[in-house]
Amino acid sequence: MSTPASQRRTTVVAGGQSLAETAATRLIERIAKNPQQVRICLTGGSTPRRLYELLATEPWRAQIPWSRVHWFMTDDRFVPQDDPLSNIGMARAAFLDACAPSENVHAIPTSAATPDEAAERYERELKSFHTAALDHEPPLFDLVLMGIGPDGHTASLFPHAAALEEHQRWVVGVAHANVAPFVPRVSLTFPCLASTGEMLFLVSGDEKRDILTRALSGEDLPAMRAHAMRGETVWLLDQAAAPRNIDSSHAGSH
Known part of the structure; x- marks a missing residue:
């Protein structure tokens, strides 16, 4: 089932820079709501890169209490972290290596023998932060960043894939990507991604x-x-991404 429009708020901003600044503001506001350990789940791709680079610059950088913020990934390509295709590699280069304590950066272990093994290991790591069931409060994450691919996929959950119906596992190996680059992936599942105070799509x-x-x-x-x-x-x-017939009742221009 798709998310009902009543459960989704859509905001349209002028351009890519405005999108990055608006997202940075929301991220910092979400951190400020939690005075204890904060968990942010990052996404890959070109759109969030501008946000990540912004977080490494002032005045944004000074507003983040880096010592108590932990960073995770929605998904990654099954490649080494120094590979140009690596999502965590992109995020590290953009801001994490310069700003975040290394022990607060939780990469999907793509050095594992297989994507399934990497998924099992990452699930164990996530469960060390969240000992309750995923539908229990408080949620696993404070904020989950997401995107949408040209085929409608998000994270590495592709159309018609068995992983779309996964309700038990928190993380799955993805043997075949639906779009380029055609490399195996590791992805959080819908129940895991849903355990968040805010899910923010950037398009x-x-x-x-x-x-x-x-x-x-x-x-x-x-x-x-x-x-x-x-x-x-x-x-x-x-505005470049926004459909011309977007439902004005769910959109606000800024």
């Missing part, structure tokens, strides 16, 4: 307009199944 560029039009019109795409179980689900779009 930028006119190449995303067609898939967003399909998604926001109610097509059952993986990205539309993803939502915060009890928290906020926000789609943050720039």
Whole structure:
């Protein structure tokens, strides 16, 4: 089932820089809501890179209490961290290595023998932070960042994949990607991603307009199944990505 529009808020901003700044503001506000250990789940791709680079600069950097914020990944390609395809590698280069204590960065262990083994190991690590069931409060994450691919996938949960129906495991190995790069992946599952105070989708560029039009019109795409179980689900779009017929009752221009 897709996320009902009533459970989803859509905000349209001017361009990529505005999108990064708005996302940075939301991230910092979400951190400020939790005076204890904070857990942020990062996504890969080109759109969040601008956000990540922003977090390493002032005035944003000074507003983050780096010692108590832990950083995780929604998914990653099954490649070494120094490979150009690595999501955590991109995030490390953009801001984590310069700003975050190394012990607070929790990469998917792509050095494991197989994606399934990496998934099992990462699930154990996540469970060391969250000993209750995923549907129990407080949630595993304070904020989960997401995106949407050209086929409607999110994280590495692709259309028609068995992983879409996974309700027990928190993390799965993904043997085959639906879009380039065609390398195996490791991905958090919907129940794990849903255990968050806020799920924030970042979508930028006119190449995303067609898939967003399909998604926001109610097509059952993986990205539309993803939502915060009890928290906020926000789609943050720039004007280039926003469908022309976007429902104005769920959009606010900034």
